[in-house]
Amino acid sequence: MGETDSFFSNKSAKIFVAGHRGLVGSAIVRKLQSLGFTNLLLRTHADLDLTRQSDVESFFADEKPHYVVLAAAKVGGIHANNTYPADFIAINLQIQTNVIDSSYRHGVKKILFLGSSCIYPKFAPQPIPENALLSGPLEPTNEWYAVAKIAGIKMCQAYRIQHGFDAISAMPTNLYGPNDNFHPENSHVLPALMRRFHKAKVEGAKEVVVWGTGSPLREFLHVDDLADAVVFLLGNYSGLEHVNVGSGKEVTIKELAELVKEVVGFEGELVWDSSKPDGTPRKLMDSSKLASLGWNAKISLKDGLIDTYKWYLENVKQ
Ligand SMILES: NC(=O)C1=CN([C@@H]2O[C@H](COP(=O)(O)OP(=O)(O)OC[C@H]3O[C@@H](n4cnc5c(N)ncnc54)[C@H](OP(=O)(O)O)[C@@H]3O)[C@@H](O)[C@H]2O)C=CC1
């Protein structure tokens, strides 16, 4: 049995899912549980602050997890990235450095680090292949976060090269789904619009403001698809290069806004606030490497939106 087969064969392996209450971490926990994994190691931010090196070190020394999925990070949309650059670079560098290094030093068999499609240059070739990394200047609204994420990829590569540590990196496109952050300003576009359209519908408002020009293109992936891909990579990939994880489908922000409006059932008008930044004009990832390994996304944007709105109505205080 090869090294990559062993992940699925031991359902009692101790797996530390860092960030298990977030959008991504919670979906990975659901996926692992549905596959029968019984020994998940979970710590809230309050229980274990991953920016604290000595606490992380003690945690790994005590618990000795077999596998680690690093889904804890300082995360936010275009406004948060643009407003809190120091937090985005410092917190992410601290978390990933502590977790990757302690994982290596305490005998973790494999770690999966989560980056983001914002690692690529603002004007990367489309669809963006993995080898476009570091081939041009970054998008200014999120370059601080992107630099931290690039450092995470490079740290995984360095530990593999120098120590033979099985550290892999997955680069998801824009994600959405249950447990997303629906904050009015600091969230990503999809949850922000869902909340705004819902509020407008309930209050009988005539207009909803949407940021930017509506022309940027984005690729969206439901977080349950991402969780499926993460588990697939844990079982099937042990390479040096990071792996793109996308749906292969892109929409303009205007098309997204119209679709969210339809799913929520808001009947008023859209008003565009062009004083807000558009960010990267287009970032469709080339996910053919992952497809060649045998994985493809399954959930359509429309179905994913319907599922997410249902979750929002049942779980988010209105
Ligand atoms: N959302 C998206 O569209 C995308 C996300 N990604 C990546 O996926 C990963 C997860 O993102 P997502 O799930 O969206 O983010 P969330 O904000 O939903 O979740 C992040 C989790 O990390 C925890 N966390 C943050 N700081 C610390 C800390 N210092 N110590 C311990 N835990 C901490 C948070 O806990 P608490 O809330 O209590 O602070 C939260 O549970 C990130 O690496 C992100 O870059 C990649 C591409 C797109």
Ligand SMILES: C[C@H]1O[C@H](OP(=O)(O)OP(=O)(O)OC[C@H]2O[C@@H](n3cnc4c(=O)[nH]c(N)nc43)[C@H](O)[C@@H]2O)[C@@H](O)[C@@H](O)C1=O
């Ligand atoms: C995942 C990814 O997410 C971020 O990059 P982004 O794709 O630019 O993210 P976003 O979802 O915030 O915006 C997408 C587009 O949508 C427009 N937009 C309209 N109306 C709203 C709105 O109400 N809120 C937000 N946030 N955006 C809006 C907005 O102006 C922009 O044109 C980075 O964190 C980056 O680091 C990263 O990794």
